[in-house]
Amino acid sequence: MMVMRGRYFIIVFLMGIYFINYAGAFGVSYSYLCPDNPIIVPPGETERVYFGMQNMGPDDNKDLNVFVKLKDDGGIATLTESNYIVKANTKTEKFYVDLKVPLEAEYGKKYNIVIDVSVAPSNKDSGVVFGVGNEVNICVLVKEKEIVLSPERGSRKMIWLMVALGILIIAIMVVIIILTLRKKNKNRFRNRRTG
Numbered sequence: 001m002m003v004m005r006g007r008y009f010i011i012v013f014l015m016g017i018y019f020i021n022y023a024g025a026f027g028v029s030y031s032y033l034c035p036d037n038p039i040i041v042p043p044g045e046t047e048r049v050y051f052g053m054q055n056m057g058p059d060d061n062k063d064l065n066v067f068v069k070l071k072d073d074g075g076i077a078t079l080t081e082s083n084y085i086v087k088a089n090t091k092t093e094k095f096y097v098d099l100k101v102p103l104e105a106e107y108g109k110k111y112n113i114v115i116d117v118s119v120a121p122s123n124k125d126s127g128v129v130f131g132v133g134n135e136v137n138i139c140v141l142v143k144e145k146e147i148v149l150s151p152e153r154g155s156r157k158m159i160w161l162m163v164a165l166g167i168l169i170i171a172i173m174v175v176i177i178i179l180t181l182r183k184k185n186k187n188r189f190r191n192r193r194t195g
Helices: 002-020 153-194
Strands: 026-029 039-041 046-055 064-072 077-079 083-086 090-100 110-121 132-142
Touching: 026 132, 039 046, 046 083, 064 077, 064 090, 083 090, 090 110
Parallel strands: 039 132
Antiparallel strands: 026 046, 046 090, 064 083, 064 110, 077 090, 110 132
């Protein structure tokens, strides 16, 4: 009896190692984390945000069917599309969500959006299929967008131009002062000789 259990364990263990090679590497990437990095949308405005999808599994030829649906739209979210095919070895596929905040929304109000992303191999694959799912939670904060002023390339060039011009002006002034002092010294020397 003990020998049978040991063999059973070894068989299950080896099968697990064998099937682990078929695990895919599908993922959804986004930077809108709740509550640290919400999406900021002013009242009455619409914002389109995107989420990256990647299919980087060990099998080079497995395209994935991706099904996106809103579990909780917060009353403001809509999907532009719900079905996608993500090609094998792709990191650049995206899906979009439109967020429309009502005009009467109060500043500081938060909306929570829950997106369900389900994955299955495409129809051309056969055999046993295991679906993979991801749940994406994002927050929308009603607030005016902050305007961040940063120096642009043009203004940096202007600063360097002003610095160079300032140095040139100082150099010219130094040359004029030196020439003026030399001229005065020559005149003093001439006056001493004649006098």
